[in-house]
Amino acid sequence: MSKITRVGVDLAKNLIQVHAVDAAGKVVTNRQLKRDKFIEWCMQLPAMCLLAMESCSGAHYWARKLLELGLDARIIAAHLVTPYRQQGKGGKNDANDAAAICEAASRPSMRFVAVKTVDQQSMLSVHRLREGYKADRTACINRIRALLTEFGLVFPKAPGIECAAQDTLEDASNALSGLARMTIERAQMQWKELDDHIDWCDQRIAAHHKQNEQVRQATELMGVGPVTASAVVATVGNFKQFKSGSQFGAWLGLTPRQNSSGGKNNLGGITKHGEVYLRTLLIQGAKSAVMTAHRREDPISKWVHQLREKSGWQKATVALANKNARILWAVFTKDKPFDAGHISVAGFTTSRHVRSLKTL
Numbered sequence: 001m002s003k004i005t006r007v008g009v010d011l012a013k014n015l016i017q018v019h020a021v022d023a024a025g026k027v028v029t030n031r032q033l034k035r036d037k038f039i040e041w042c043m044q045l046p047a048m049c050l051l052a053m054e055s056c057s058g059a060h061y062w063a064r065k066l067l068e069l070g071l072d073a074r075i076i077a078a079h080l081v082t083p084y085r086q087q088g089k090g091g092k093n094d095a096n097d098a099a100a101i102c103e104a105a106s107r108p109s110m111r112f113v114a115v116k117t118v119d120q121q122s123m124l125s126v127h128r129l130r131e132g133y134k135a136d137r138t139a140c141i142n143r144i145r146a147l148l149t150e151f152g153l154v155f156p157k158a159p160g161i162e163c164a165a166q167d168t169l170e171d172a173s174n175a176l177s178g179l180a181r182m183t184i185e186r187a188q189m190q191w192k193e194l195d196d197h198i199d200w201c202d203q204r205i206a207a208h209h210k211q212n213e214q215v216r217q218a219t220e221l222m223g224v225g226p227v228t229a230s231a232v233v234a235t236v237g238n239f240k241q242f243k244s245g246s247q248f249g250a251w252l253g254l255t256p257r258q259n260s261s262g263g264k265n266n267l268g269g270i271t272k273h274g275e276v277y278l279r280t281l282l283i284q285g286a287k288s289a290v291m292t293a294h295r296r297e298d299p300i301s302k303w304v305h306q307l308r309e310k311s312g313w314q315k316a317t318v319a320l321a322n323k324n325a326r327i328l329w330a331v332f333t334k335d336k337p338f339d340a341g342h343i344s345v346a347g348f349t350t351s352r353h354v355r356s357l358k359t360l
Helices: 035-042 059-068 078-084 094-105 118-149 161-170 178-211 213-218 226-236 245-251 276-291 299-311 313-334
Strands: 006-010 015-021 027-034 050-054 072-076 256-258 267-270
Touching: 006 094, 015 035, 015 094, 027 035, 027 094, 035 059, 050 059, 050 094, 059 072, 072 078, 072 094, 078 094, 118 161, 118 178, 118 226, 161 178, 178 213, 178 226, 213 226, 213 313, 226 276, 245 313, 276 299, 276 313, 299 313
Parallel strands: 006 050, 050 072
Antiparallel strands: 006 015, 015 027, 256 267
8 A cells, every 4th residue: 555656536326446556657456445445445545645536426525535634636527537548438437437537647737626615515506406496497387388288378488477377277267177277276386386495595695695705706797696606606616726717718618619720720619618507607697798788888898889799799798708707717816806997918909908709
């Protein structure tokens, strides 16, 4: 055990595969451990031994445990490990995965995932639960519309469908039978219950906004509300893990996809890599800001409005989302409050800010 310098760990619910090598890269052991024996085995490793694992369910929990033992625990995104599996796609198993993780961790240019704290994961659990309730509510509404359609009662997708459905139940002249009315009422009860669950999640997010200074700072940006700010702070934690605002935007998948060669640059749509939830929130918030930009006189709103008139609201929305991501990185790494009138020398060419999407 004293010879081990690096360990690749393939996590699972009950059995954990470990692939350990020495300083020369020679395999010392490649074995399976039961979940309750894993920590005991790790306690025998030398101090600051590197243990790498894929980003998956439970990875942050185990990383925190290993860091407490004085070990160097790191997490690698799964898509960065796949190229190091020597057996390719057809040779995927726990032992090969652990060996690939161990090899990937040895690369000097490898990018690692920051270990989340308990508070971060706790807040993110509220966001995940809220998204699940929203999906359930949408399914419930569609179920009610489908049931009413069976009786010739068609309702459009509109905010007022709840009142319309209630009026239909109270209308004795339609074709609904007594059993059908009770069925719709039962579905409406589920709808109301889901709304209450979403309200509870919103209250927890509002409390996070009230108690956390970073969340309050993030909401000062146009297109960033309490939900987006809470999700950004809980997901990223330490923004200094990114070297620049552009790297943060790339991590969110807000940068153009490239197909360049021979000195000729071909840019496509955004990559959509990285954190889907954060990217969705930033784009949804930016859309709202873009649609109302003509009512404001600050420099960013003027720039967004000009870009919308020139390139359309969709490109303007993504551009603002990317800009907000970069501003968030700058605010939290430089410890300076957001200034809507600030002009960055690197990012802007004139006092009226950038003129096109290419400067983002």
